[in-house]
Amino acid sequence: MNPTTLRFTPSLRRALLAVIATALFPALPVASGQADAKAPSPAAPAPKSANDPTKPVPGGVRWFGRKHAAYMDQTKNRKFDLCLLGDSITDMWPGNLFAKYFGKYNAAGFGIGGDRTENVLWRLEQGELKGTNPKVIVLLIGTNNSGFNTGEEIAVGVTAVVTKLRTMLPQTKILLLGIFPKRDPNRARTDAANPIIAKLDDGKMIRFLDVGRHLLDKDGNILDGILSDAVHLTPKGYEIWGDRMAPLLAEMMGN
Secondary structure, eight states, X not given: OOGGGOOOOHHHHHHHHHHHHHHHSSSOOOOTTOTTOOOOOOOOOXXXXXXXXXXXXXXXXXXXXXXXXXXXXXXXXXXXXXEEEESHHHHTOOHHHHHHHHGGGTEEEEEOTTOOHHHHHHHHHTTTTTTOOOSEEEEEOOGGGGGTXXXXXXXXXXXXHHHHHHHHXXXXXXXXXXXXXXXXXXXXXXXXXXXXXXXXXXXXXXXXEOGGGGGBOTTSOBOTTSBSSSSOBOHHHHHHHHHHHHHHHHHHHTO
16 A cells, blocks of 8 residues: 555554554653653553543643744743643732742743643654753643543543653653542543553652642532632632642752
8 A cells, every 4th residue: 555545544543553553652761871761651542532641732722822832932042940740720820829839940930721642742852842841840631632532531631641741741740630629511631641641650760749639628529618619719729729739849849
């Protein structure tokens, strides 16, 4: 068959995703000098959904291009030691609280509302963070995949982002956050993804932190005053995030 005539139809892509994921995730890349910093990889199940969480594509929201261009400019022209990477939950940090918790770390926020794992992969492939050298990247991504993917597929997508970051920035540590709880019918999917991506924690270059459990009461219900809508945090929610992440972040930043 002439390879130029081969077409990857949606059904063929879905059939190949499990094989690709198996090849991609057997072990995460390890930085030079970190030969023992290998992380377990989550299972890569056969996809049940039309959406491929590992196929890099640009985001579809109207502000995506503007935000991406701004982050490309920061990538090229600014030095930062801490990067917060993710979706609108990351992008919507109140300025005063961002300064309170991260100002001492020379931090930059790289969040885009509406982003799914595949959109972050596209941004990284297009050059965001290329050539930078942050000490730590705080990664929170996956909640927007819950309307398109199963919990297992979301975990595969998150793993793809982690793998991409480790390949691009092998000296940078990753603080991987569990996907936060929300008032949404698809919360069960993100809840199912969290114990899978938690296995990526290798105790060295990748650390997993479940901040979301501190947003819940003893019965697993979201605390009052934490969310401003179904998904996004109030200032009180951001303070819980900042407080609960502070000790591990300080350790990873070397402070």
